[in-house]
Amino acid sequence: MTRVLPDTLPRHVQVQQRIQTMLRRAEVVPGDRIPSERELAEQLGISRMTVRRAVDHLVKVGVLERDSTAGTRVSQPKVQRVLGEERLNSLTQMVAATGGVPGGYVLSFEQTVATELLSEHLQVALGTPLFKIKRVRLVDHVPFCVETSILPAEVFPDLSADDVDGDHSLYQVLEQRYGLQVGVGESRISVAQVGTEEAAVLRLPETSSVLVFRSTVRDQQGRPFEYLYSVNHPELVTFSFNAHK
Template sequence: MEIDKRSQQPLYAQLMKEIKELIQKGEYEAGDQIPTEIELSEKYQVSRITVRRTIEELCTQGILVKRQGKGTFVEAPKIYRKVEKDNNMSFSESCRANGRKPASHVIACNFVEAEERQNEFLKLTDDKRLYHIERVLSADDLPIIYEQIYIPAIRVPDLQVEKLENGSLFQLLAEDYQVTEFAKGRSTIEVRTASKPIADYLKMNVGEPVMILKSYMNDEEEKPLYISYEIIVGSRYRISI
């Protein structure tokens, strides 16, 4: 396609339409790097200012994403997940519902003593040890969430954390501990920017926006079960609370 410089439609808007159509046709797929500003400028015979505005607009729309020092890439479609009180979806379920392949990688697992703010919810008395599990959740090999889970050792004796490597926490609890229903106690969500360690885990730029979802989960009897902190790449995820 040639950019029509006589058209009343702005040049950047024409170029946006062209790039969107190429993505829809599959010429640029999710994760693909698009040509550089110079290459696009030369190919379509427009200024680099026009190209830069086009890319910025497409990044704002979540269609492209800039990765510092690497270039501009086609962003994968957002995963939609429900974490509503009466309709809570696991990450694995939400991936499959969106036609994506879930995966998880356990970074670390160790014992910690419950802090006062954690024990306010968990209501532990004698054994206040918690399993602290850190992992990264991915969809089609693209990191989406850095997660920390705090679950009382007394609720999951002899936890086989290796089952969480490419596995589901919901499934592990159901199969090993017969916890088959979950009721969300409460959740909070806020927006921050990615620190260097988080950006490295999630393959994003330092300073990009992330959502922080804190969930306080109960079992089917409304007893406190665990607390999770999910740091989510905002451009790759959509949540219904």
């Protein structure tokens, strides 16, 4: 039976959402072929041109990939974030390790002060000056996460937005300029509905669920120096745990 889409959104956006819903419900998994443009057009009761526009967009942002002989398939995740390492690697290193080209840009760089939550995580007094750095991280020029790092300003004086723009690794900057030796920390992963700003940056429908990664990062002496909040694209990022005996 032909399904006619409602008129609340542009048709090509509705098709994008329908395909991404298939992915979130695991109707198809990485490597699977999605229905052809003709099949999708018949199922949804719209033109093949509209379907092609939607698929073109999802190929452009890395969710789908075209094969000249096998049709359009679900892409393998672009970034694998590995947890449980004895020494924490930067996201820049993780992207490069999976064969991707790392990149990014700063959304905002501002000074704030420690709230009760941040005071607890960073073990600083209430009202302590902090840097709050919000960045978009890229793999092969495609946004895959929006990441917020909060650092004690007095520990890292003169840190600026230019230091962490582009493909610069924050941890590398902290090591080279301030002598910090990055260790590990306490982390947790959850699922949440994407916010409006993150949806626009990650090119997701505002009804999408995203992977949220929170971490209190410590140096090798066990002192916390960063509270990290990361919103990850659910089709471009996977998390794995490397358990050490």
